[in-house]
Amino acid sequence: MTDTAQTAAATRPLSRGRIGEAAVAVADAEGIGAVSMRRIGQELGVEAMSLYNHVANKDAMLDAMVELVAAQLIAGTSSLDAPDPATDWRGALRARALAAREVMLRHRWAPGVLQTRTAMNLDLVRYYDGVVGVLRAGGFSNDLAHHSLHALGSRVVGFSQELFDPGAAADDASEEMLEAMAEHVPHLVGMLAEVAHDDPASTLGWCDDQSEFEFGLDVLLEGLERRRASTVVP
């Protein structure tokens, strides 16, 4: 690795873009915890301190990573044959969110990093602009579009906040543990038992992230459509 990296460094000059790419690759493969200045430098066949010539600090390196993901968000939605928002804004927005979701699934560290960023990112703002464009074309007032953006929250960029991953928790938890908890959490245990019974293949880690994402998205889209329709005076 050191050898090929060395020659690569000699070939292509270091740059903010190359640093971002290397960092994304490491984060994709080993998680964001593996991303350090020293490690990315090593990946590029260079001392960690050399990175500071192209990137102000680690935070700026994370910004560069976000930039690449945001660019994929834009790329993903432009190569999309979605419904015309003027006639089917829900379909148009739904397609956008699902396309964004595919990007986020390729970079599972991205949601966490995105949340810590405050720096303005042009492509990310452009993505949001596209969403507002869809809503406006679909007949939303600017005010309702604004509220809708907040209501959809992160779902509009392809992920939803799962505060607590029942699957991960269940992996740790034995069934006996759940039984022991039953008296404290009767509703949850009852629900779990019934849902697991209906779909026995997925005993404990039973949640289908994709379909739950779509369920939540659709509830929101329906509710927003209802509000849009009630504000339109024909």
Add this chain to the structure above:
Amino acid sequence: MTDTAQTAAATRPLSRGRIGEAAVAVADAEGIGAVSMRRIGQELGVEAMSLYNHVANKDAMLDAMVELVAAQLIAGTSSLDAPDPATDWRGALRARALAAREVMLRHRWAPGVLQTRTAMNLDLVRYYDGVVGVLRAGGFSNDLAHHSLHALGSRVVGFSQELFDPGAAADDASEEMLEAMAEHVPHLVGMLAEVAHDDPASTLGWCDDQSEFEFGLDVLLEGLERRRASTVVP
């Protein structure tokens, strides 16, 4: 500080609970970034290494912090005169979410930490159990209750995922910057201009987190009520 801390340590023995409390206090005051083993030890008038007698590692210390917040979640909902879920599940759940939100606003580091946790936490699970209890009392099937839990996501514990804080971004951005971006993000700039115009007091950092939280919550509650009603055969 060292002096009073020393005597305090002599008075009350170290414990997982005291460590958690100290860590929560530091995080509340200075953010989660200030929470380190060395710092919490210092806060308790003890060497960092002493903490390891009561807490397996830093991760376990974070678990102890979450435990305290989850206890407040439970405490907040028990001292709540909310509507009877059997007659008004939406009111009951709404009150719960808003009470939880107050807890989270007191511990702004909590959402971020919560997301990194996988360990089973009894009080948190009990809180969720209460939510499922409300839904069941309101007439939800176990299946719909399960989907609803996912759809509500973190909102049910009082915060929503704001991927991008327009307020924070706007603080950095001058109006000129926005004008310069106008050609790239015409919809967003237009929306911003109109919303800001209607409420001129809050020019750029214009989003009212609390009311946006409630808007999103209400859209979801309405949409879920609609689905509940359509599954009930009278």
Add this chain to the structure above:
DNA sequence: ACCTGAACACCGTTCAAGT
């Protein structure tokens, strides 16, 4: 203009030693 090595001030964690 870019890269390097040593250094600084921090981390979490281990371990042998104290009481």
Add this chain to the structure above:
DNA sequence: ACCTGAACACCGTTCAAGT
């Protein structure tokens, strides 16, 4: 049983020195 000090392997970042 609990606490300590030194040590290890990491961080991000600064700075003077190289080319």
